[in-house]
Amino acid sequence: MNKIGLIIWREYLTRVRKKSFIIMTLIGPVLFAALIILPGWFATMEDKDVREIAVVEYDANGQPVPDSLQFFREVIPNKENIRFTYLSSARLPDILKLYEAAHYDGVLFLSQGLISAGRETSVELYYRKTPSMGMEVHISKSLEKFLFDNKLRVKNIPPEVINSLETKINLTRINWKNWPNQKEDTTDVKRGLGYAAGFLIYFFIFMFGAQVMRGVLEEKTNRIVEVIVSSVKPFQLMMGKIIGIGLIGLTQFVAWLILTFGISTVAQTVFFQPSAKAATEITAPSDIMNSNPVVGQAVAESGDREEMALAFNGFMKKMKEVNIFLIIGAFLFYFLGGYILYGSLFAAIGAAVDNETDTQQFMFPITVPLIIGIIVMINAFLNPSGKMAVIFSIIPLTSPIVMMARIPFEVPPLQLLLSAVLLIVTFLGTTWLAAKIYRTGILMYGKKVNYAELWKWIKY
Amino acid sequence: MYLFTARDIVKRYTNHLALDRVTVNVPEGSVYGLLGPNGAGKTTLLRIINQISMPDEGELFFMGRKFQPDDVAHIGYLPEERGLYKKMKVGEQALYLAQLKGMSKAEAMKRLKHWFTKFEIQAWWNKKVEELSKGMQQKVQFVTTIIHEPRLLIFDEPFSGFDPINTNMLKNEILELKKKGSTIIFSTHDMGSVEELCDYITLINKSKTILEGDVHNIRMEYKSNTFEIGFNGDAEVVKSQLNGRCQLVEQVEERDHTRIKIKADRSLSGNDMLNLILPVVSVTSFNEVIPTMNDIFIHVVEAQNQQKPNVL
Incomplete structure (x- = not known):
C-alpha cells in the first residue's frame, strides 16, 4: 500500500470503529424521521387533554337568552379536544364570579348583535389556560362561516345556492415539457428532496470539516506529526486525513440511504399497504364532515390512518417520478467538492493554532459563507430558478448547498457545468493554500498566529 | 566515507x-x-x-x-x-x-x-x-x-x-x-x-x-599541559621544586595525602616534572588532565559569546 493510502486507511479505520460513528449511522435515519414527526406528534399529544368552553349568548340588554331563542346554539362544532357547552340562564357578571367554582376552561361571550355585525367585530373569550392557536382559529372560522351563511339566508337565498357558493381550488401543476403525457406533478417531493440534500451537505461539511480540524490539532498537540512528516510529505498527511474522513462521510451517507430505503419499504408493506384501498373510499363522505360536525369527527378519527397511508403511497409514487440517481450523483459530487474545499481550510486552521479555543477567530470567515449558503438554500427551495438561487448555486463557496435545492428541478446544463468547474477549481485552490499554511503550521508551537502571520506562511 | x-x-x-x-x-x-x-x-x-x-x-x-x-x-x-x-x-x-x-x-x-x-x-x-x-x-x-x-x-x-x-x-x-x-x-x-x-x-x-x-x-587539542599529582609529604617542597615553570591551579588536602593540580609550561613534560618531585615526596598518583567535553563546551561557547554580537 502506498503511503497516502496508509494514512487514508488509518483515518478511516480509527473512525469507522468508533462507537459514536456506529450509533450515529444506525440511528441517523430514525433521528431524522423523529425530527420531522416528533414536533407534530408532540403537538397532538398536548391537545389530547380536553378543554371545555362555556358559550354564553346575551341579548341587547346584556340578559341571557333561553335555549329556544339562541342564534348560535351548536354553531361551533365540538372537536376531539374542545367541547362547547351552551348555557342558557347564566348572566354575564355572575358566571365570571364563579372562577373558583366553575369547571369550565373558558367562557365565550356572544352578543346577539353579532348577527348583524359589519365587516369586522370582536368577541370575548375568557380563559384559564391560554387557548391554542388551533382553538382560536376554529372558533372564529366557525362563527364567520355561520354569519356569512346567515346573511345570505336572510336575503332569502336558497340553502343549496349558499352551499354551492364556496369552491375550493386545488392548483394542479403540470410540467409543460411532459405534454401531452400528463405525469403526476412532483414539485413538492422535489422541493423536499432538494431541501433535505442541501441541508445534509451543510451538516456534513460542518461535522466532517470540524473532524478534520480536530484531527490535525490532535496530531499537532500529540507531537506525533513530527514523526509522521519525517516519513511522508505534509501534503500527503493532510490529504490522507481529508480523504479518510471524507470516506467516513460517504460511508455514513450510503448507510443512511440504504437504511432509509429499507425502513420506508418495510413501512410501506407492513403498515400502509393493506389499508390503502380503504383510504380511497374515504374521500366520498368528506361532505358529511362539513354538514354534520359530530359524525364528521368520528369519520376523521378513523380516517387519520388511511389518510396517512394515502399520503405515504402518493409520496412513494412521486418519488419514482423523480430522477433520484441524478440527485444522488449530484449530492456525491457537491458533498465531496464542498467538503474538500472547506475541509482543507479546516485543516489549515487546525495546523495554525495550538489549541481548540484559538480556532474561533479563524472559524468565523469559514462559517459565514456556509450560513449564507443555508439561508439562500431556503430561498432557493421556494424559488429554485430565481436569480439569487442561480447566482449562489454557481459561487463555489455556497454552490454545494444551494445547488442541491435546485438539482431536482432540471438546472440548465451550462449553469451546472459552470458551477461544477468553479467548484473543482476552487477546491484545488483552497487545498493548495491550506497545504502552505499546514506545512509551516504543524511544526510551529507557542506562537499566537494572526492573519498577517498566515499570509507570510502562504507567501513563503 | x-x-x-x-x-x-x-x-x-x-x-x-x-x-x-x-x-x-x-x-x-x-x-x-x-x-x-x-x-x-x-x-x-x-x-x-x-x-x-x-x-x-x-x-x-x-x-x-x-x-x-x-x-x-x-x-x-x-x-x-x-x-x-x-x-x-x-x-x-x-x-x-x-x-x-x-x-x-x-x-x-x-x-x-x-x-x-x-x-x-x-x-x-x-x-x-x-x-x-x-x-x-x-x-x-x-x-x-x-x-x-x-x-x-x-x-x-x-x-x-x-x-x-x-x-x-x-x-x-x-x-x-x-x-x-x-x-x-x-x-x-x-x-x-x-x-x-x-x-x-x-x-x-x-x-x-x-x-x-x-x-x-x-x-x-584543548588540553593545557595540566597535571594532577597526589603525594605524601610537604606540599611547599613540591611547589618550590616546580617553581617558575608551573602554575598552581588547585590544592586539596585529603585525609592521608595531598592533591595538587598544576598547569605546566609547554617546555616541561610529565617526565620532567616527575623527575623533579620524586626525590622529595612519595607520589601516589600522577595523571595528565584532559579537558572534559563539558569544559570545552563552556570554554568555546563563552569565548564566542564575548565576541561582537551576531547581527544579521
Whole structure:
C-alpha cells in the first residue's frame, strides 16, 4: 500500500470503529424521521387533554337568552379536544364570579348583535389556560362561516345556492415539457428532496470539516506529526486525513440511504399497504364532515390512518417520478467538492493554532459563507430558478448547498457545468493554500498566529 | 566515507537566521554528536536532515550522492518532543508507523515481535497508548524509530525524560546499533554521554559551527599541559621544586595525602616534572588532565559569546 493510502486507511479505520460513528449511522435515519414527526406528534399529544368552553349568548340588554331563542346554539362544532357547552340562564357578571367554582376552561361571550355585525367585530373569550392557536382559529372560522351563511339566508337565498357558493381550488401543476403525457406533478417531493440534500451537505461539511480540524490539532498537540512528516510529505498527511474522513462521510451517507430505503419499504408493506384501498373510499363522505360536525369527527378519527397511508403511497409514487440517481450523483459530487474545499481550510486552521479555543477567530470567515449558503438554500427551495438561487448555486463557496435545492428541478446544463468547474477549481485552490499554511503550521508551537502571520506562511 | 553530508546549510526564518553556513560530515558507522546551547539551531538542522523543512541554501548528500526524497525511508527519527496517537493501540500504531517507513506488513510484524520481546513489552500490544506510563511510551516510540533498521538514526535529545535505568538501556542500544552498522546523529546537552558515545561532534552556537571533529582529537587539542599529582609529604617542597615553570591551579588536602593540580609550561613534560618531585615526596598518583567535553563546551561557547554580537 502506498503511503497516502496508509494514512487514508488509518483515518478511516480509527473512525469507522468508533462507537459514536456506529450509533450515529444506525440511528441517523430514525433521528431524522423523529425530527420531522416528533414536533407534530408532540403537538397532538398536548391537545389530547380536553378543554371545555362555556358559550354564553346575551341579548341587547346584556340578559341571557333561553335555549329556544339562541342564534348560535351548536354553531361551533365540538372537536376531539374542545367541547362547547351552551348555557342558557347564566348572566354575564355572575358566571365570571364563579372562577373558583366553575369547571369550565373558558367562557365565550356572544352578543346577539353579532348577527348583524359589519365587516369586522370582536368577541370575548375568557380563559384559564391560554387557548391554542388551533382553538382560536376554529372558533372564529366557525362563527364567520355561520354569519356569512346567515346573511345570505336572510336575503332569502336558497340553502343549496349558499352551499354551492364556496369552491375550493386545488392548483394542479403540470410540467409543460411532459405534454401531452400528463405525469403526476412532483414539485413538492422535489422541493423536499432538494431541501433535505442541501441541508445534509451543510451538516456534513460542518461535522466532517470540524473532524478534520480536530484531527490535525490532535496530531499537532500529540507531537506525533513530527514523526509522521519525517516519513511522508505534509501534503500527503493532510490529504490522507481529508480523504479518510471524507470516506467516513460517504460511508455514513450510503448507510443512511440504504437504511432509509429499507425502513420506508418495510413501512410501506407492513403498515400502509393493506389499508390503502380503504383510504380511497374515504374521500366520498368528506361532505358529511362539513354538514354534520359530530359524525364528521368520528369519520376523521378513523380516517387519520388511511389518510396517512394515502399520503405515504402518493409520496412513494412521486418519488419514482423523480430522477433520484441524478440527485444522488449530484449530492456525491457537491458533498465531496464542498467538503474538500472547506475541509482543507479546516485543516489549515487546525495546523495554525495550538489549541481548540484559538480556532474561533479563524472559524468565523469559514462559517459565514456556509450560513449564507443555508439561508439562500431556503430561498432557493421556494424559488429554485430565481436569480439569487442561480447566482449562489454557481459561487463555489455556497454552490454545494444551494445547488442541491435546485438539482431536482432540471438546472440548465451550462449553469451546472459552470458551477461544477468553479467548484473543482476552487477546491484545488483552497487545498493548495491550506497545504502552505499546514506545512509551516504543524511544526510551529507557542506562537499566537494572526492573519498577517498566515499570509507570510502562504507567501513563503 | 561519509554516509551523510550537509554542506553550507543556511536557514532563515522571518526575523532570524537559524543556520549560517553549517557543514556537517557524518562518517559511516559513527556516532555523531550535535551540541550547542538552547536555541543554537540543532533541531532546525535535524529537521533539515529529515526533510521536514527545506534549507534556503546548501546541499545534502546521502550515501555519496545527492539526497533523494525517498531516502527518508533509510532514516529513523526520534524528535525531542515525543508523541504517539493516544487513542490508538500500541501494536497497531507501531505497525502503522513501520509501514509508513516503507516496510511490508508481514516484515514489520516480525520485527516488532522481536523488539517487543526484547524490551519485554509484548503485554502492551493491545493497550491504548494513553494507558501507558510516560517511560513505557518512550520505549514504544524508540522501537518504532529503529524498527525499519535505518542506515541513519537521528535522535533529538534522546535522554531527556528517561530515568537513569532507561537512559542506560538507551545508551547500550545506541552502541549496539552502531555495532550493527547504523550511523547515529544525536543532539544533546548531556556532555557525559557525548564522551561515552560520540566519535565525532559538531558544536553549534548562534547558528554557526564553532567546533567540529573527532572527540578524542578535540580533547587532546584543548588540553593545557595540566597535571594532577597526589603525594605524601610537604606540599611547599613540591611547589618550590616546580617553581617558575608551573602554575598552581588547585590544592586539596585529603585525609592521608595531598592533591595538587598544576598547569605546566609547554617546555616541561610529565617526565620532567616527575623527575623533579620524586626525590622529595612519595607520589601516589600522577595523571595528565584532559579537558572534559563539558569544559570545552563552556570554554568555546563563552569565548564566542564575548565576541561582537551576531547581527544579521
